[in-house]
Amino acid sequence: MLGSLWPIDSKVNRFLLDQFVRNMGKSMVIMWIRTNCVNPTVTMTQMGVYAWSDPAKSGPVLNRIPLGKFAEVEDVVNAVLFLLSDKAAYINGATLPVEGGLLVA
Template structure:
């Protein structure tokens, strides 16, 4: 399967991407940079950002742990006005319901919900004060709408993220700030390919996907770019599912 990243121009726009060190976040940061945006890439892992900087020298990298509330505020204070925000940072601590620990639950919600709220609030205030609006895309999952075995904390956090996205869309619309979310199933990032490398295990889920395969990284990136762009000016509060039909089966 070959899929190319769409060429959409974002000249004159400043974009902030969280979880930009690996996977979808990294790919989005690279695509936005190639599209002319001034990209600020956030990650808690300095080595990943160093590698990103080597590939895209114009990208501004910021090492910050989004679970550090005060540290995040300090880091974003130096970023400047943001026009485009992609909340991609997330974790998955997969445990059976009866074995979920408080630590796993708190870490999952702190990263997948609380950090999104905090970053979005800080960025949206800047968008409001600037007066020119903006676009925010939250990276959710089909797990917000379909219960998955051993994914108690993850499914619950993504369900909470979906409602956060809706409330943000409702309250930020008067400031011309669009808010949407994307909902992929398994994505073939390097980590995804490794985790689902067992053909027999992968087949169990793929047989439930009408299109018969998992999602390529570029397919998620393309959807995010569309939602950030002027081509989706009247798309607001939408949940864009990227699952090959999994949720209709």
């Protein structure tokens, strides 16, 4: 996870984060607090644009994303706003991937 002295595979990080969110979902629900997580792919922040502007680097990754583009900040914000809204009132302990279909490709 963040701040680790040793690099941990991203799949391990995702698994640990998923388990943490599920456990928090169980623990916090007694206080009527829902716990969810948004898990985006590459997001085109200033750092994302800098890191992924080279087509030689971004091309192979973009080819694997069915929507054919990286996430924009608004894509992630909209997912968070949905989870905070009353429309997501029955969602708890979930991790929402915001990745343009990458996980199913």
